[in-house]
Amino acid sequence: MRVDNHNLAGRSNDPEQIDLIDLVMQLWRGKVTIIVCVIVAIALAAGYLAVAKEKWTSTAIVTQPEVGQIASYNNAMNVLYGNSAPKVSEIQTGFIGRFNTTFSALAETLENQEKPEKLTIEPSVKGQPLPLVVSYVSDSAEGAQRQLAEYIQQVDEKVAEELDVDLNDNIKLQTTTLQDSLKTQEVVSQEQKELRIQQIQEALKFATQANIAKPQIQQTQDVTQDTLFLLGSDALKSMIEHEATRPLVFSANYYQTKQNLLDIEKLKVDTSAIHAYRYVMKPTLPIRRDSPKRAITLVLAVLLGGMIGAGVVLGRNALRNYKPKAQ
Template sequence: MSVGDNKISGRSNDPDQIDLIDLVIQLWRGKVTIIVCVVVAIVLAVGYLAIAKEKWTSTAIITQPDVGQIAAYNNALNVLYGASAPASLQMNVIGRFSTAFSALVETLDNQEKSEKLTIEQSVKGQQLPLVVSYVGDSAERAQRQLSEYIQQIDDKVAKEMVVDLADNIQLRTTALTDSLKTQEVIAQEQKDLRIKQIQEALRYAEQAGVTKPQIQQTQDVTQDSMLLLGSDALKSMIAHEATRPLIFSGNYYQTKQNLLDIETLNIEKAKLHAYRYVMKPTLPIRRDSPKKAITLVLAVLLGGMIGAGIVLGRNALRGYKAKA
């Protein structure tokens, strides 16, 4: 026997080396076992697919509402405050929607049977548009439930806006009414003061015996020179001032007009919306889980691995017993 034959014989008898051909032969001889394991794994996979809860995701994209959708709200603000509307009332309406929707997300997640509802930015770093999605156990339910949740938040935000406007209408009405009363009191006081001044001038004219006008130009008459109009003229002026209506400034009538405009507001009938669809809730055509193809492929691979392990383990055990 040559030296080369001894080396080959030594390698083939080395227990630490693996003979791939021998492994293939063992696996081929145990193919029935492997096939059985694969079939069992496929059956289990099919059973899992039959009973596993399906997950379907419906998605929608929303953004800031159109001007027409909040026209009544903006018009009411203009009537109430004009160009000086508080910034807190002119806040981004979609911000209200996003906040309320996020609260609903947390509520659904903390239920005993949690529901997966999400809201996030469509483009990272940009506030709008927003992507909202819902995971349901069927495509139709996911789409329907997402639409219902969006509508629920829209109704909630619209009601909040109406309540805010109602509170501001009440406050503004009270403020304007108080302003009118104040201006009326001031106008009455001015009228009373005017009459007192004429009465004082009449008293001086009677004491001085001035009964007829002593001046020709009445527009230059002052409080000190009013007695020169004569007692007859002053008595006539007092009677005229007593029946004369109160004199108001232009601000009084502007305030009254604002109050009338506010009283005609009927915000409760306005249809307000806090969002606009960029993409309506989709009807998913592919479920998220379970994945049929991936599940079956994994079942075949896992069944084959288990079958191969059984065959090799059984042969190794037989060899060990034979040596023993």
């Protein structure tokens, strides 16, 4: 039992052990040094806060455009392609997809500038494509809000320009297609007319050879290509003259094609009325800056200053009480 007590006493006198009470007393005696370090750290933090560049983030939420915002484009597509035109929902999805792609490209361009700008776009809800959250970081709250609105408008105008180019290409393509269709139908109608004249001429030859000058049948609606010669040479000659001067006969499809072509030629689309997005939330005016955080910075300064002051006090005392071990 005495051995245990002896061991305990030996350990308590071990200079390597940390005496918390002594440690606290050392810190208390060196409180002036600690306070000075804290004050210096706070001064440095205040200087940092005074010169540090502020960062403010403005945020907006956008989604696919409303039907009214794409009405002119939708009407143009219906005129161009009729029943084959894309649905309104497909157009809306395509528009916001173009907006997302163009906005992402702009954000990448701004990030790679000599003086980078932080512009971001991402889904508002993870796993869902819409709505989209867009944000911009600036050195002032008003600047962030204003610049974000300008970038959104810039992207919207660029998408509208691209849609205008695509629409004009579609108009040219569809115009060419319809014109080619009309020419083809005219050629077919002309060939049908020439074939009809050739058939009457062949029937006239048979009627002349058979000495049939007058009609041999009463009901002309019963006449077929094989019995056409029974109308007589006189009637057939008159038919040939009539067919030669008769205008081409076209089907209803020809006139529908021509109507579609006229509608396309009169088509005018106001791209300024086309928008690729709709605001769910307009760019906000931030009320709290992202950095520097004044409260956090000052708290960290106090903690860091206190730690440095404590280190100075303890280090100084350790050097003062240091005794080289005997050789």
